Amino acid sequence: MEFGPIFRSLFQNRARTWLIVLEIGLTLAVVVNCLVLIRDQQAQIGRSTGMDEQNLIAVTSVPFDPAFQEEGYSVASYEQDLREIEAMPGVRSVTSILQFPLSGSGSATGRRIAGSEDQRTTVPYFLMGPDAIDTLGVELVQGRTFEPGDFPDLHDDDEEQAEEEEDTDHVTNILVTQYTADKFFPDGDALGKQIEGNNNNVDTIVGIVRLMHNSWPLGPDPENLMIHPSHPVNNRQTRYLVRTEPGRFDEVFVALEPKLREVEEGRIVTVRSLSEMKGNYYSSFTSMNQLLGWISVLLVAVTGLGIVGMTSFSVTQRTRHIGTRRALGATRGDIVRWFLVENWIMTGIGIAVGVALTFGLNYMLASMGGVPQIQPPILLVSILVMWLMGLLAALIPALRGSLVQPVIATRSV
Amino acid sequence: MLTMQDVRKVYRTEHVETHALSHFSIAVNEGEFVSVMGPSGSGKTTFLNIAGLLDAFDEGTYTLDGVDVSRLSDREMSKVRNEKIGFIFQTFNLIPDLNVFDNVDVPLRYRGLGAASRKQAIEEALATVGLSARYKHYPSQLSGGQQQRVAIARALVGQPKLILADEPTGNLDSAMASEIMDLLEKINSSGATVVMVTHDPELANRASRQIHLLDGKLIDLAQERPAPLYDPSPAGQAV
Numbered sequence: 001m002e003f004g005p006i007f008r009s010l011f012q013n014r015a016r017t018w019l020i021v022l023e024i025g026l027t028l029a030v031v032v033n034c035l036v037l038i039r040d041q042q043a044q045i046g047r048s049t050g051m052d053e054q055n056l057i058a059v060t061s062v063p064f065d066p067a068f069q070e071e072g073y074s075v076a077s078y079e080q081d082l083r084e085i086e087a088m089p090g091v092r093s094v095t096s097i098l099q100f101p102l103s104g105s106g107s108a109t110g111r112r113i114a115g116s117e118d119q120r121t122t123v124p125y126f127l128m129g130p131d132a133i134d135t136l137g138v139e140l141v142q143g144r145t146f147e148p149g150d151f152p153d154l155h156d157d158d159e160e161q162a163e164e165e166e167d168t169d170h171v172t173n174i175l176v177t178q179y180t181a182d183k184f185f186p187d188g189d190a191l192g193k194q195i196e197g198n199n200n201n202v203d204t205i206v207g208i209v210r211l212m213h214n215s216w217p218l219g220p221d222p223e224n225l226m227i228h229p230s231h232p233v234n235n236r237q238t239r240y241l242v243r244t245e246p247g248r249f250d251e252v253f254v255a256l257e258p259k260l261r262e263v264e265e266g267r268i269v270t271v272r273s274l275s276e277m278k279g280n281y282y283s284s285f286t287s288m289n290q291l292l293g294w295i296s297v298l299l300v301a302v303t304g305l306g307i308v309g310m311t312s313f314s315v316t317q318r319t320r321h322i323g324t325r326r327a328l329g330a331t332r333g334d335i336v337r338w339f340l341v342e343n344w345i346m347t348g349i350g351i352a353v354g355v356a357l358t359f360g361l362n363y364m365l366a367s368m369g370g371v372p373q374i375q376p377p378i379l380l381v382s383i384l385v386m387w388l389m390g391l392l393a394a395l396i397p398a399l400r401g402s403l404v405q406p407v408i409a410t411r412s413v
Numbered sequence: 414m415l416t417m418q419d420v421r422k423v424y425r426t427e428h429v430e431t432h433a434l435s436h437f438s439i440a441v442n443e444g445e446f447v448s449v450m451g452p453s454g455s456g457k458t459t460f461l462n463i464a465g466l467l468d469a470f471d472e473g474t475y476t477l478d479g480v481d482v483s484r485l486s487d488r489e490m491s492k493v494r495n496e497k498i499g500f501i502f503q504t505f506n507l508i509p510d511l512n513v514f515d516n517v518d519v520p521l522r523y524r525g526l527g528a529a530s531r532k533q534a535i536e537e538a539l540a541t542v543g544l545s546a547r548y549k550h551y552p553s554q555l556s557g558g559q560q561q562r563v564a565i566a567r568a569l570v571g572q573p574k575l576i577l578a579d580e581p582t583g584n585l586d587s588a589m590a591s592e593i594m595d596l597l598e599k600i601n602s603s604g605a606t607v608v609m610v611t612h613d614p615e616l617a618n619r620a621s622r623q624i625h626l627l628d629g630k631l632i633d634l635a636q637e638r639p640a641p642l643y644d645p646s647p648a649g650q651a652v
Contacts, residue, residue, distance in 0.1 A: 329495020
């Protein structure tokens with residue numbers, strides 16, 4: 001192999017060499033950081049939310065019939081909805097909820113350990129009806145789920161009385177995620193402990209859920225969550241979560257709207273899968289990933305074309321030298337090998353420079369926030385792709401160079 | 414060493430056929446120093462290209478060092494060029510990106526020799542042409558004469574039996590040209606056969622045999638040369 005002479009000759013063509021080296025280096029740095037970002041975001045999208053997402057259907061009922069404004073009408077409709085949905089074939093359980101998880105829309109409030117002088121920390125929460133745990137499909141690791149006595153009286157709709165209760169000490173039995181439990185009680189003894197809100201509302205932790213995401217999975221604390229027992233029904237909008245039996249999702253999904261309109265016509269019923277809602281929530285991530293993916297592909301392609309162009313130019317420029325080499329005994333294979341080795345050396349230096357630039361760019365982006373650390377497999381695969389791309393890009397011009405006839409050596413310029 | 418019999422070479426374009434060599438026959442013996450002369454377009458370079466296996470021919474036979482090279486494959490021709498022939502070009506044809514050492518090394522690398530034996534051969538070849546001290550220089554740092562001496566070192570480094578020189582002094586002044594001729598004579602005296610194309614009759618006369626080409630054919634100058642007006646021989650003086 002002519003490594004020595006090729007290496008020395010590259011230093012005689014510094015401009016061309018450094019152009020290719022920098023092109024490869026910069027491409028590697030940008031592509032690896034894009035891939036790291038894509039992979040991280042894909043991992044976030046794909047991670048478990050703790051819920052049985054695949055079998056969950058989100059139903060929204062928005063009444064327009066004036067009858068819903070009448071006292072007790074909404075509540076009666078709500079109770080009937082729950083009964084009718086639960087009785088549907090293929091439905092495992094149903095619950096009501098004020099805001100859907102993974103939707104980007106939710107509520108949060110301040111909480112601290114009851115009786116302490118700590119600063120209150122923000123805890124997202126869901127107001128959910130009976131059968132919440134079974135419907136969500138989350139795993140209860142300690143304590144119990146809600147019992148009928150945990151819920152407020154559904155038929156006591158005296159708002160003034162409720163407001164009075166807000167102002168006085170009021171104890172609610174709640175469920176929290178393991179994350180939230182550990183946040184307040186790092187020693188693992190959260191069960192039975194109490195946390196308090198702004199108006200001296202006190203919550204007693206009666207159950208701990210292993211994992212569940214709140215309404216903002218892309219937020220800093222997606223697992224930070226408490227669930228309050230409630231009947232989130234009103235005359236403007238009521239939401240239900242329906243969990244189907246495995247394999248019966250489609251059947252229930254199609255039947256839900258007709259069934260609810262059969263129960264009560266004076267409303268608009270919207271049925272969506274939780275997976276779809278999650279997809280919508282992550283759509284900005286998905287679009288960004290696609291954009292980054294295309295940028296990476298285009299960068300590699302442009303770099304490849306750049307190498308094709310530079311090698312082609314080099315072949316044309318050195319036609320006479322190729323003829324001379326052929327005259328001196330080089331076979332066609334020797335000529336191809338010469339260009340490929342030359343390219344491999346340049347690609348190798350480019351990759352070495354690129355690895356340094358990759359870490360430099362990663363450090364810079366990480367300090368600005370938002371890019372995770374380089375994962376070695378991504379770096380290695382990218383290096384392999386760049387090397388193969390360099391080889392393929394140089395191969396066609398190199399083959400063309402090998403067709404130069406030795407007689408070129410004696411042709412006058 | 415080199416025998417061509419009825420060799421024919423025709424260059425064809427869409428409308429024109431040019432007979433570069435026509436029924437061309439020649440025999441060059443081992444150890445000869447043959448100069449090839451003729452006007453432009455007479456077929457000198459075509460003859461050299463075919464002799465050096467740089468170009469194919471249409472008809473005839475060509476035997477080089479006892480081997481019929483008419484039907485060799487591209488790879489086999491590369492091997493013959495590498496092992497048996499050394500080329501010296503008018504424009505030197507050094508590779509500008511390589512230093513003197515690496516330029517002389519080119520034919521040896523294609524022969525697959527080890528680094529130590531290559532180094533020794535290169536040093537000897539550079540010593541022969543008087544450029545041992547310049548082995549790290551690049552062609553652009555050398556004069557024309559020095560570049561041609563590097564090219565000669567490259568031609569002889571593999572100890573080929575046949576040296577083909579295509580107007581080796583064409584781009585040099587007369588002093589340099591004479592130096593190059595001295596070198597070619599030195600190479601020839603060491604046993605290599607030298608075939609040199611030249612336009613310069615003075616340099617051609619330094620060869621052991623001169624051949625002349627015209628319109629792709631070898632011509633016998635003795636038949637065409639007019640009788641001298643003055644015969645310098647003793648017989649002539651006696652008249």
